[in-house]
Amino acid sequence: MKLVLDEEQRQLREAVRAFLGAASPLSKARHGYDPQVYARLNGELGLAGLIIPEEYGGAGAGLAELAVALEETGAALLPGPFLATAFAAIALTRAPDKELLAAVAEGRTTATLAQTPVDLDGGAVRGTPAQVLSGMEADVLVAPARGGDGDVLVAVELAGPGVTRTPLETLDPTRGQARVVLEDAPARVLGPAPDVGDLLCVALAAEQLGVMRAALDAIVAYAKIRVTFGRYIGSYQGVKHKLADMHCKLEQAESIVRYAAWAADESPDELPGAAALAQAYVGRACFEVARDHLLLYGGIGFTWEHDAHLFYKRAKADEVLLGPPRIHRARLAQLLEL
Template sequence: MKLVLSEEQRQLQESVRSFLRAASPLPKARQGYDPQVYARLNGELGLSGLIVPEEYGGAGAGLAELAVALEETGAALLPGPFLATAFAAIALAATPDKELLSGIAEGRLAATLGLPADDEISCDGASASGTLPQVLSGMEADVLVTPASTPASTPASSDGEQVVIAVELTGAGVTRTALDTLDLTRGQARVTLDGAPCKVLGPRPASGVTERVCVALAAEQLGVMRAALDAIVAYAKIRVAFGRFIGSYQGVKHKLADMHGKLEQAESIVRYAAWAADEAPDELPEAAALAQAFVGRACFEVARDHLLLHGGIGYTWEHDAHLFYKRAKADEVLLGPPRIHRARLAELLEL
């Protein structure tokens, strides 16, 4: 087990942090997705191809490195399809497609991953139909990667099992409707497929993809937690109330200590889960379930307390506290509420 970043990972962390500090400072998150920032993120740092295998033009890194990058993009509340593309790249690693992976690695394609319930999307081998009610970055992405069910009579499947398909979101038969979302910095869309041309990539993997997606999301949540805590600690050192810095009050100090404790636990959980994804896949199901069961809720609690401790100014539209609060809540339920992951963890542990 490895819970400490290597020297190369620390260098990656600093590179991404420095880039985002200059190219996408926090006030810019309010403006939404900036394609130029996304293009630079991929062109200068090659982040979209971080976990794409080298044979497809990527860096061939592991989930541990992706987690480092996602922690920094989470801390910066980076708008746009980076997280969604990372999800899609994780899925494509299990059912590789040269054209899609090369496009992601080169930064030409922004992709997203659909996680439908059973039978929501159907595919006859050439076209797909169905509706995905909430697709992360569905308006910005170029390609949708999603599981689909196939009739037993199609060439894609002899017995009607699930396959993974890719659909061009700008193509015929695709309707995208932007949703009003809690998180103002990153959108979602309702995607309806009505005989949309699709490409069957292969059988749906029995396991591994959803778990890795859980770990990737937890890494972003870790970054949101860290940035929120850093912001309120800095504020507690300069805000004066009743002639004293608010950080000197016991009620504030204890709350900050509790928040720090949650952050430390979350970091250990995320580092372990990312290590398991790369080095110990047998341990991944439990690690991934734990990551979402604990980190999702802890992230929201830290973001909530960060807002509360700012006092009245934290409730204003002009302050950034509500941006962290909304990203934390949106991430907490993105892959289902924490109770689902707690139940999954209990099942795996036979409790």
Template structure:
């Protein structure tokens, strides 16, 4: 088992981080989330075309890069840390599902960055459902795809990523129960990687603030209560990072371990990410509650991600079943 990033993965991380810092800093994120499409189409075009990130885990024979889920986790951690608006996560989940079905036509467009897609995750609710070219729905052992039909935008907690109610469509492919289960596990790993990025960015923000905010003639980071809270948050980050790397490794190298690793990732990361984002907001004091500060945006993304694939108790129960507890 290798949990330390490879040199290639570190290079990928640095490239994505540099791109997002230049193309989608937080002021740009705010402008994008308040725009009509809810994201910057040019940033998304470059992310999917220039960098080819939606085809990262798509096999080369289907037009993708053929990289692993460990590489995808590296990318999603960075997009999570940057609160990237738009359909990148939605299209990534669709690419995972289409890869598992063996579908080629839609997947080729997704890998090339010319097709945006999403997956219905709960009822008829889908990330970026209103703007997706293709909506995929898991129906038993089938995957349904729809390119038209009613798309009703929802007002949600997280302003940086939109959702919509959509209708299921016609059949794309029949998939084995094992294929559907694996796709759902891979969804869990992908979302956990994004949560890790949100967690890390939230902690980095409050650590930086604690070094400059002065109260009673001392920086707040010098107070024992604040230091202990930050230390606890750092320990949470270290555990979260290990869990995500293990889950991503299992996705690539140990299929038998993937179900347990995926359940553990969601059971732990959902609550951990929200607790750190919440703690960051509270430790910022009054300024953290203002619209102008970014802390509340990380708080909202953390809460939205926590329940995206079901609340943590669902994943804890599944993990307990897998461990025969």
């Protein structure tokens, strides 16, 4: 088991952190998706192709490296389709299509993954995938499909015929979702539909870890400079205890995410339990840290102008993205035969 980043992973973390600090600071996050930042993210760092095999133009890295990148994009509340494309890339590496993988790795194509299956009839699909992540920004929808030959994975051009996209009003203003209606939309069969649910849980937990860390760092810094009744608020016992509790949650979450990412790359037998644990614990812990950091700001934390509500909303949206924590707790209990 490996819970500590190696030198290359630390270098990746610093590179992504430095890039996002300059190109996508929090002051830009509230304005939504910037295609130029996303293009630079792929052009300069190649993050879209991080886990895509080298034979398709990617870096051939593992989920542990993707987790490092997602932690930093989560901490920066990066708007746009990076998480959606990471989800799609995870599925595509298990049903490889040379043309599509190469386009994603080069940053020419932005993909997203549907969670609910559609119906395949011949070369066309019908269905309405619910709440497609970054559905308005993506170029290609990768989706499981039910057909005569069993469940397969298909790719649908979202700007093609038979596709209607409608933006949804979401809690998180930094990342959009869409309702996608497919009515005999042309589709390309990529191969048998892979089971990637556990891998998606790990990837999402990595982003949640970044959200937790950034929220805690922000409120600790504020507690050191905010004075009330002639004292820094960080000197009050109630504040110190709350910050200590938040730090403990962060430390536990980091260990869980590192373990789950290691299991995804090195120990597939341990992955189901590690993935269920990641979402059962990290999802709720992330929301609690974001909630408490907002409350500790006092009145200013509730204003629209402050960034605290952005962390709060991202944390809540992520907590239920792959199902509420109770679903993952139930699965973990089943795996442990409890």
